[in-house]
Amino acid sequence: MILIKDLKHHEGESVTLKGWLYNKRSSGKVKFLIMRDGTGLVQLIVFKGNVTPEVFETADSLGRETSFEITGNVKKEERAIGGYEVDVADLKVISESHDYPITPKEHGTEFLMDHRHLWLRSKRQWAIMRIRHRIVKAIRDFFDERDFTLFDPPIITPNAVEGTSTLFETEYFDLGSAYLTQSGQLYAEAGAMALNKVYTFGPTFRAEKSKTRRHLTEFWMVEPEVAFYDLNDDMDLAEEFLEYIVQSVLKDRAEELKILERDTSKLELVKRPFPRISYTEAVEILHKNGVDFEWGEDFGAPDETIISNQFDRPVMVHRYPAAVKAFYMKRDPENEKLALAVDVLAPEGYGEIIGGSQREDELDKLLERIKEHNLPKQYFEWYLDLRRYGSVPHAGFGLGLERTVTWICGIDHLRETIPFPRMIYRNTP
């Protein structure tokens, strides 16, 4: 048995293929079956004179997504999808399929999401899943090749990492309430003190009632954390990282990007250096574009679009007002009102894909922040220990996987970038 993607190496040979019926066209004494096997599509020809009456009859009765096996001769054929077709000599049904719900015509999103487990078989979803995988591989390769150690944080945690977002709560035996993690970052900081360079990569959970095309309640995040890095080192890492991911996908997933009709010229531009502007400069851009915006507020989604539209590649916005950022971010020594934070905004209006910062490494200041934010100090004792025993400057960031996949694929809703999305009004299939 061979895979459809390898057919080009078997021209003139008799091969056996196993797969599912993607589509079927019939013209009297010749039938065109399109088979998919998860690696590609191929046109199968069934001529009445070339097969037994039983096989011809069977080919006529196949329903969409019937699983079956064929044997036949591979030939080059310009008119066929993929450039090759197989002249069927024998055909065996593995398991029948009738009334497959998803047809070649348009469907609404709700219907497709209800049939997500089947929708994943379609070409477009196939392309997205393969790009997602390539991005995940690029993420792992990037860090693995640069002396980072994968460091898995707990999913179940006793407290809110940032104290702001709403968390999914669960009962944890006799220890009271526990929560699903919304970030592995604080644990990654412990890892960086132990292993120098670490990254976490796993699912995170936010119980926010967000209803937008940029939000899931369960999503994947990668978070590098590095000892002795400052904000500039952090930004250097982020831009090298994004360049690596995008260029890897361009190189290895050209076919999939084409299926998605992605304008790859926009991705070709994602090369270092990326523009770096301060929050204050970003506010000036908004003012120049006629936006009524007061210094000190956080940017909304439309604001981010205006800012990122000024540039042809991801833009790094740094030094935000500390008041709108998390308690663990270090203040700018040159201006205590600012946090040493950076957000990376993707181009083409895709918004924030990275949020990062240099962390507060002084014990006294961190204690102050925890008090200011009314966080339960007892849960942060271990985190404070990192400042008690040989504290060092360190920095890191978090990259949202699904938002990155959405941007690179050039699609308009991130629910298609994860096999089974979890959203406020959907937790099935």
Add this chain to the structure above:
RNA sequence: UCCGCGAUAGCUCAAUGGUAGAGCAUUCGGCUGUUAACCGAAGGGUUGUAGGUUCGAGUCCUACUCGCGGAGCCA
């Protein structure tokens, strides 16, 4: 939580307050090169739920349910 939009055949949609329709899908028939094939025929409906106005409601009114998009929050 707020603002806006929507719900009619399996799917995507149409239907001045006056007999609920089309394309696709399904079934049957035709076609030896089709590309979401095409041609002919057939079956398929409690118009989201409950109430109201009217001689008459898919259409107008009220409430509810569900969904979609956006805001806020964030990756």
